[in-house]
Amino acid sequence: xxxxxxxxxxxxxxxxxxxxxxxxxxxxxxxxxxxxxxxxxxxxxxxxxxxxxxxxxxxxxxxxxxxxxxxxxxxxxxxxxxxxxxxxxxxxxxxxxxxxxxxxxxxxxxxxxxxxxxxxxxxxxxxxxxxxxxxxxxxxxxxxxxxxxxxxxxxxxxxxxxxxxxxxxxxxxxxxxxxxxxxxxxxxxxxxxxxxxxxxxxxxxxxxxxxxxxxxxxxxxxxxxxxxxxxxxxxxxxxxxxxxxxxxxxxxxxxxxxxxxxxxxxxxxxxxxxxxxxxxxxxxxxxxxxxxxxxxxxxxxxxxxxxxxxxxxxxxxxxxxxxxxxxxxxxxxxxxxxxxxxxxxxxxxxxxxxxxxxxxxxxxxxxxxxxxxxxxxxxxxxxxxxxxxxxxxxxxxxxxxxxxxxxxxxxxxxxxxxxxxxxxxxxxxxxxxxxxxxxxxxxxxxxxxxxxxxxxxxxxxxxxxxxxxxxxxxxxxxxxxxxx
Amino acid sequence: xxxxxxxxxxxxxxxxxxxxxxxxxxxxxxxxxxxxxxxxxxxxxxxxxxxxxxxxxxxxxxxxxxxxxxxxxxxxxxxxxxxxxxxxxxxxxxxxxxxxxxxxxxxxxxxxxxxxxxxxxxxxxxxxxxxxxxxxxxxxxxxxxxxxxxxxxxxxxxxxxxxxxxxxxxxxxxxxxxxxxxxxxxxxxxxxxxxxxxxxxxxxxxxxxxxxxxxxxxxxxxxxxxxxxxxxxxxxxxxxxxxxxxxxxxxxxxxxxxxxxxxxxxxxxxxxxxxxxxxxxxxxxxxxxxxxxxxxxxxxxxxxxxxxxxxxxxxxxxxxxxxxxxxxxxxxxxxxxxxxxxxxxxxxxxxxxxxxxxxxxxxxxxxxxxxxxxxxxxxxxxxxxxxxxxxxxxxxxxxxxxxxxxxxxxxxxxxxxxxxxxxxxxxxxxxxxxxxxxxxxxxxxxxxxxxxxxxxxxxxxxxxxxxxxxxxxxxxxxxxxxxxxx
Numbered sequence: 021x022x023x024x025x026x027x028x029x030x031x032x033x034x035x036x037x038x039x040x041x042x043x044x045x046x047x048x049x050x051x052x053x054x055x056x057x058x059x060x061x062x063x064x065x066x067x068x069x070x071x072x073x074x075x076x077x078x079x080x081x082x083x084x085x086x087x088x089x090x091x092x093x094x095x096x097x098x099x100x101x102x103x104x105x106x107x108x109x110x111x112x113x114x115x116x117x118x119x120x121x122x123x124x125x126x127x128x129x130x131x132x133x134x135x136x137x138x139x140x141x142x143x144x145x146x147x148x149x150x151x152x153x154x155x156x157x158x159x160x161x162x163x164x165x166x167x168x169x170x171x172x173x174x175x176x177x178x179x180x181x182x183x184x185x186x187x188x189x190x191x192x193x194x195x196x197x198x199x200x201x202x203x204x205x206x207x208x209x210x211x212x213x214x215x216x217x218x219x220x221x222x223x224x225x226x227x228x229x230x231x232x233x234x235x236x237x238x239x240x241x242x243x244x245x246x247x248x249x250x251x252x253x254x255x256x257x258x259x260x261x262x263x264x265x266x267x268x269x270x271x272x273x274x275x276x277x278x279x280x281x282x283x284x285x286x287x288x289x290x291x292x293x294x295x296x297x298x299x300x301x302x303x304x305x306x307x308x309x310x311x312x313x314x315x316x317x318x319x320x321x322x323x324x325x326x327x328x329x330x331x332x333x334x335x336x337x338x339x340x341x342x343x344x345x346x347x348x349x350x351x352x353x354x355x356x357x358x359x360x361x362x363x364x365x366x367x368x369x370x371x372x373x374x375x376x377x378x379x380x381x382x383x384x385x386x387x388x389x390x391x392x393x394x395x396x397x398x399x400x401x402x403x404x405x406x407x408x409x410x411x412x413x414x415x416x417x418x419x420x421x422x423x424x425x426x427x428x429x430x431x432x433x434x435x436x437x438x439x440x441x442x443x444x445x446x447x448x449x450x451x452x453x454x455x456x457x458x459x460x461x462x463x464x465x466x467x468x469x470x471x472x473x474x475x476x477x478x479x480x481x482x483x484x485x486x487x488x489x490x491x492x493x494x495x496x497x498x499x500x501x502x503x504x
Numbered sequence: 505x506x507x508x509x510x511x512x513x514x515x516x517x518x519x520x521x522x523x524x525x526x527x528x529x530x531x532x533x534x535x536x537x538x539x540x541x542x543x544x545x546x547x548x549x550x551x552x553x554x555x556x557x558x559x560x561x562x563x564x565x566x567x568x569x570x571x572x573x574x575x576x577x578x579x580x581x582x583x584x585x586x587x588x589x590x591x592x593x594x595x596x597x598x599x600x601x602x603x604x605x606x607x608x609x610x611x612x613x614x615x616x617x618x619x620x621x622x623x624x625x626x627x628x629x630x631x632x633x634x635x636x637x638x639x640x641x642x643x644x645x646x647x648x649x650x651x652x653x654x655x656x657x658x659x660x661x662x663x664x665x666x667x668x669x670x671x672x673x674x675x676x677x678x679x680x681x682x683x684x685x686x687x688x689x690x691x692x693x694x695x696x697x698x699x700x701x702x703x704x705x706x707x708x709x710x711x712x713x714x715x716x717x718x719x720x721x722x723x724x725x726x727x728x729x730x731x732x733x734x735x736x737x738x739x740x741x742x743x744x745x746x747x748x749x750x751x752x753x754x755x756x757x758x759x760x761x762x763x764x765x766x767x768x769x770x771x772x773x774x775x776x777x778x779x780x781x782x783x784x785x786x787x788x789x790x791x792x793x794x795x796x797x798x799x800x801x802x803x804x805x806x807x808x809x810x811x812x813x814x815x816x817x818x819x820x821x822x823x824x825x826x827x828x829x830x831x832x833x834x835x836x837x838x839x840x841x842x843x844x845x846x847x848x849x850x851x852x853x854x855x856x857x858x859x860x861x862x863x864x865x866x867x868x869x870x871x872x873x874x875x876x877x878x879x880x881x882x883x884x885x886x887x888x889x890x891x892x893x894x895x896x897x898x899x900x901x902x903x904x905x906x907x908x909x910x911x912x913x914x915x916x917x918x919x920x921x922x923x924x925x926x927x928x929x930x931x932x933x934x935x936x937x938x939x940x941x942x943x944x945x946x947x948x949x950x951x952x953x954x955x956x957x958x959x960x961x962x963x964x965x966x967x968x969x970x971x972x973x974x975x976x977x978x979x980x981x982x983x984x985x986x987x988x989x990x
Contacts, residue, residue, distance in 0.1 A: 061606060065826040067599065068586040068608055068705040070740050100822050102869070104846050111825020166842065168830065297869035299878055302712035302819055304741050 023265075024229040027257045028237075029192045029222055030146075030184035033199055034177045035209040036153065036217040037080040043152050043176035044071030044114060051215050055158070055169035063155075063174045065109035070303050073098075077176035078307065080208035081121045081150050082317040084178060087206055087324055088145055090125030092314050096149075098304045102297045107155035107168050115179075117298045120149035121307060127182075128326060129198035130344055133190045143195045144183040151177050178208070184223065184234065189253040193246050196220050200246075205325055205350045213244050220249055224256045225270070235260070236270040240284055243277050252277040256284055328353055336366035345374045351388045355395050362399035364406045372398060376419055393422045400430035413487055414439050443490045445497070448481075451489065452497055455480045466502060474498070508533055509668040510986055513577055513725040516671060520566065520576050527566070527576030531559035531620050534578050538622065538669045541990070544645045546664040548583050549590040550623035558620040565618060574732055575618030580670040582661045583624040584631050585611050585716075586705045590621070594707040595629040595639040595657075598827050598834045598853035608705020609737045610674060610716050617732035622670050626660030629855045630824065631676055631709040633657045634684055634927040637918050638857040646689060647987040648953055652911035655685030661719045662689035667990040672720045672729055676706060678713045679812050680906075680931025683943035686719055687956025688911035690945045692973065692983060693719045694726045697963045698938035699744040702737030708823040710816035711742075713935050722983050723944065723973035727751040730966065746964070754971030760794030762972065765899030767802045770930055774908045782947030782955035783905045786976065790903070793979060795972075800895040800902065804887045808932035811888065813925055814868050814881035815936075821865025824858060860921065889937040892962070901972050902960040905930055906943040910953035930958060940966045944973050945982040954982075 042049055045062035062069045085092045099117040125145040132138045153175040158167035180199065186192045200218055203209035211218050220243050225235035240256055243249045255277075260270050275284035300306075323331070329343040332353070338346070346356045356373045360366040377398065381391060401418060404410045410418065418433055420426075427433035434440060442448060456463055459480060466473040481494045508516065508525065519525045535552050555578075562576035586592040586604035593599040607615065615621065628638040636644040636659025644659040646652040647667035654663040658675035662685030665673050675682045677695035686693025694717050701716035708714060718733070720726045730751040737743045766787065771780065787797060829835035829849025836848035854862070868877035895902055907927060917924040934941035940963070943956035957976075961969035977983045 064831055066586075066604065066606075066832065067592065067594070067602070067707040067826075068604065068606075070704055072739060072741050102822050102825060104825065104828060104843070106828070106830045106842050106846075109826060109831065111828060112822050295871045297822070297866065297871075297874075299818060299822070299869055299874070302710075302742075303708075 025226045025257075025261050026229045026231070027187055027189075027253075028184045028225045028227060028234055029186040029189075029253060031182045031186070031192060031196060032221045032223070033180045033182075033196065034153075034219045034221075035180065035203045037077050037176040037178055037208050038210055039074055039076040039080065039176055041074055041076075042174035043074050043077045043150065045174050047174065049175050053171050055167065056171060059155075059170035059173060063109065063170050065111075071114060071301075073304060073307065074176065077150055078121065078309065079317055080176070080206075081148060081178055082309065082314055083206045083208050083321060084148055084180065084203065085122035085125065086314070086318055086321060087202060088125030088127050090145060090148070091123045092309055093119060093121050093123055094309060095119065096121040096307045096309075098150075098301045098307065099298045100301045103294050105154070106166060107157045107170070107173070109155065109170060109173055113152060113154065114301055114304070115151035116149035119306075120147040121309070122148035127195060127198055127202065129194040131191050131194040133188070141186075141191055141194060143185045146181040146183050148178055148180040151179060153177050184225075184237075189250045189257070192222060192253055193250045196249055197246060201348055202325065205322065207322075213246075216244065219244065222249065222253055222256075224253055224260070226257055226260045226264070236272050238270060238272065239274045240277050241274060241287065248277060248279050251279075251282055252284060255282060259284070322350060325350075325353075332357070336360055336370070338367065338370055342367075342370045342374065346370060349388065355388050355391065358395035359399040359402070362396060363402040365402060368402050368406065369398065372402060372419075376416065380423055392425065393419065397422050397428075397430055404430060404434065408441060408443060408490065410434060410439055411441050411488075411491055414441065439488060441490050442485050442488050443493060445493065448485075448489055448493050448497055449501075451484050452481055452494070452501060455484060456501060463502065474502070509537055509671075511671070512722055513574075513671050513720070513728055516577055517573060517728075521571065527559040527562040527620055528556060530576065530578055531555050531622070534622050534670055537667070538664075541667055541669055544647060544663050544667060544669070545642050546626055546644055546660040546667070546669060547580070547623045548593060548595075548626050548641055548660070551590060554589045555620060555622055558615070562618045562620055570618070572618045573728055574614070577619050577672075578622050578670060579614055579619045579729070580622040580625050580661070580664055580673045581608075581611055582627050582658050582673065582675050584627060584676050584707050584709075585674060586707065587611055587621070587624065590624045592624070592707070593641070594631070595627045595641060596853065596855065596858070597640040599707075600640075600834065602832060604705070606705065609702035609739065610733055611705065613733055613735070614674075614729070619729075619732070625658075625664055625673055628657035628659065628681075628857070630707065630820070630858050631657040631678055631681055631714075632820070632857045632861055634680065634924055635912070635914075635917065636660065636685070637914065638855060640855055643914060646911050646953075647990055648690060649911070649951060651913050652951075652953055653688065653914060655688035655911060657681040658685045658693075658719060662686060662691060662693070665689070665691045665719045665721060666987060668721075668986060672718055672725055674733075675717055675719045676709075677715050677717050677931075677935065678710050678816060679935045680928040682717045682719060683906050683931045683941060683956065683958060684927060686943040687906035687945075687954065687958075690954030690982070690985065690987070691719055691721055692723055692726060692942065692944045692977075693717065694723070694730075694942040694966075694970070695934070695940060696730065696734055696966050697744075697940045699742050700734045700940075700964070700966070702735075702740045702743050704737055704739040708819075710819040711823060712819060713812075713816060715935070722977055723942070723970045724752070724755055724977070726942075727755060727967070727970045727974070730970075734966075749967065751967050751970055754967040755974045757968060757971035757975060758794070759790065759972065759975050762790075762795040762901070763798050763899040764790055764795050765798050765800035765895050765902040767800050767805065767895065767902060767904055769802050769805045770904030774926075774929065775905055776909045776949070778949030779905050779907065779909060779955050782949055783903075783957055786946035786957045787903060789976060789980060793975060798899045800898055802888070802891045802895060802902075802933060804884060804891050805933040807884050808888060808936055809925060809929055811881045811884045811936060812928065812932045813864070814877050815885060817861040817865035818869050818878050819865070820858070821862045821869065824854070824862055827853060829853070885936045888933055892933070892937040892939055892960075896962045900961070901969060904958050906956035906958040907931075910949040910951070910955060934960045939963055940969050942969060942973055944976065945985070946976075946980075947982060
């Protein structure tokens with residue numbers, strides 16, 4: 021029988037922290053400045069400069085730590101990771117090595133496998149530590165030379181390391197997405213993967229199913245989207261299985277993912293792995309985090325996604341799926357809740373937010389923060405549907421008018437354009453009588469048993485009322501009249 | 505003219521205040537002496553126009569009614585401190601002609617107090633050395649004897665003050681680089697508590713040890729300048745947040761009842777008789793002044809050298825990594841790829857001593873060796889610091905020799921790094937413990953070369969340390985002696 025293989029995956033994620041200035045210098049962290057305009061003498065590592073820790077970066081680490089239920093280390097130590105590279109100005113990176121600021125913790129996510137039902141998964145975290153980003157080497161546009169841009173040098177990073185808890189690319193992506201959502205929820209990272217604000221490296225190994233020992237792992241770097249993360253892991257799992265089945269051996273190495281070719285290629289093997297000569301940075305005292313610092317940060321934490329999901333399900337009667345969709349970002353959840361509080365039917369609000377609103381945002385590629393329809397107007401719209409003032413079809417038109425700015429108030433727009441639903445039975449009966457009289461052939465068709473003709477008659481009645489008739493009443497009256 | 509150059513800072517300050525001399529006149533006197541004694545090779549960069557502009561500004565401030573204690577007094581800076589208006593080379597070819605866009609904190613503070621900078625002083629390359637024979641810009645001569653080294657690494661600072669080319673000079677001490685040249689050059693050299701002076705703008709050698717201090721002709725002058733120079737700096741994370749203090753407050757300390765600890769380990773066989781005689785005479789002088797000698801022990805002091813020569817090179821190997829030819833400093837003319845550029849630039853830019861220490865430091869931090877060397881050295885370092893705390897429970901200050909010999913001749917130790925390293929035997933312990941320590945002249949030894957007495961105090965006890973030194977200098981005249989011809 022053919023060996024069944026199990027993949028073992030752990031992720032190392034670098035999240036750029038949204039502090040205004042760098043982790044060890046007062047220079048700005050804004051993205052996109054002209055090369056080397058946001059590099060202070062400290063970032064340039066000029067002779068005589070010294071690092072001073074930005075406490076805002078520590079706040080970010082504590083936020084993440086508290087959100088995943090980790091231990092915040094009372095004392096952690098910055099170390100120097102020594103290696104030469106032109107975009108590493110000091111010749112070492114200041115990072116945390118033996119004593120990181122965040123230890124342990126867990127993150128839950130909903131895995132959507134290729135086949136089968138979605139299932140929940142809890143991933144354990146090993147640690148999270150603070151460090152500085154390097155600059156960038158620019159090889160394009162230079163002939164026989166390299167350009168160095170140190171704007172990014174010294175940008176604070178939180179490296180979040182998971183345990184090797186994931187068993188498939190779907191699990192890895194579910195974890196990465198949950199972490200991505202969490203760091204944005206906490207307001208510590210902008211989550212922009214294209215600009216490199218959120219980067220994942222995957223450690224991948226395979227072993228025969230049932231085996232408890234870990235196989236030799238390969239680290240995959242350079243993955244800048246969730247799709248590529250999925251593809252890169254799947255590709256690497258397949259590569260390792262084929263290699264072993266062909267009698268080969270996986271070697272411990274670092275491989276780069278090439279999205280264009282959908283393959284990984286070796287960057288360096290363990291043999292030429294660098295000796296980073298870590299040692300405590302004598303320029304920085306150990307980082308001491310007393311309890312009151314932690315409590316101050318805890319008090320500033322927003323409601324966390326998991327807690328909010330449970331509360332939305334409880335308070336608004338949402339199912340798990342709706343609750344998960346609506347809490348995919350904090351702004352979306354806040355939008356939903358603002359509308360739901362002001363509307364009589366939360367489930368209908370949920371449907372509108374994840375339906376019309378989401379589609380419109382997606383269509384224009386804008387975020388919920390830029391949504392032109394305020395939550396209050398969405399609530400007004402749902403209110404008018406629920407109380408029968410307008411029907412769903414009219415509501416979609418009103419939403420369109422709100423979106424484009426043609427309308428600013430739901431009620432004013434309904435009144436000004438006479439969009440009220442016709443629910444007067446007498447008026448609807450009169451219209452139906454006219455429709456029946458004018459469409460004798462359809463009536464005849466219906467009577468021969470063709471249900472389709474019924475729908476056509478409904479359509480005629482709606483058309484005659486310019487879509488404003490209450491569809492349920494039209495149905496009911498028409499059915500009664502045809503039956504008589 | 506010579507009389508003014510031989511005067512104490514305190515005296516010069518009085519003359520300035522009384523209008524008997526101007527800052528510009530003082531600057532000219534010292535600039536002239538610097539020019540006359542260029543053969544000492546003490547200065548690396550002198551720019552009279554910049555110095556005179558600062559002096560004119562000081563005179564203008566005084567004419568507007570300012571009366572700062574240091575306003576208009578000249579000073580010179582060791583080339584380890586970066587300066588905007590003079591090149592900052594750290595004695596290395598790597599930084600030939602390097603102009604810093606900012607001033608070191610110490611330079612900034614002293615300039616703000618109105619001190620006038622005479623220029624930059626030669627030193628061992630990246631402050632690595634005990635004889636100033638490691639400067640890429642040549643040896644500095646000892647004004648007492650041109651055949652002798654001035655000590656290192658602050659050799660230029662020591663020679664300049666000894667020859668009265670500057671009334672005071674900044675210096676740095678990592679394992680003895682202020683005290684040893686002070687002893688060899690017959691002047692007063694003070695290393696304050698680690699963390700008291702800012703390291704911002706000091707080109708780093710070994711960050712956990714590097715301490716800015718002064719070379720002066722007296723403890724009193726040192727106290728005056730410390731008042732402006734020392735203090736908290738938020739730009740240096742190891743700077744200690746304490747209020748500023750008046751370092752002259754204990755100058756008139758009563759020595760009666762003062763307990764001077766004499767560590768037995770500092771009077772072991774390595775100590776040469778001429779040095780021992782002078783040091784013991786100084787201790788006897790202190791007894792005459794009312795102090796009591798107490799025998800103390802620093803049992804781990806002898807481990808200071810091996811510990812220091814693990815910790816300091818380890819930190820140095822990392823600190824010197826920024827010199828890669830990419831952004832500033834020496835870049836090789838010919839190279840292949842980027843890695844080759846970095847290798848060649850460093851091979852050409854660094855002299856033999858930084859290379860030696862980078863190699864040692866890289867080795868002791870390497871995977872598999874870290875625990876045996878760096879970690880162990882860090883532990884022993886703590887033991888040495890604990891020795892000092894035990895000793896200071898029994899005494900107020902500790903006294904002993906600075907070096908085991910008087911200044912040696914050029915080339916005598918240059919080919920034997922270990923014997924050179926042993927020159928730091930008595931100075932390294934205070935550096936490892938981070939306590940303040942000074943050297944003051946207490947006699948002449950073999951070949952008429954100066955001998956220094958070392959005094960050490962507990963953390964932040966600089967004021968008392970300076971007072972104890974000052975009382976000795978009130979009773980003796982070793983510190984007033986100027987080498988013949990200067």
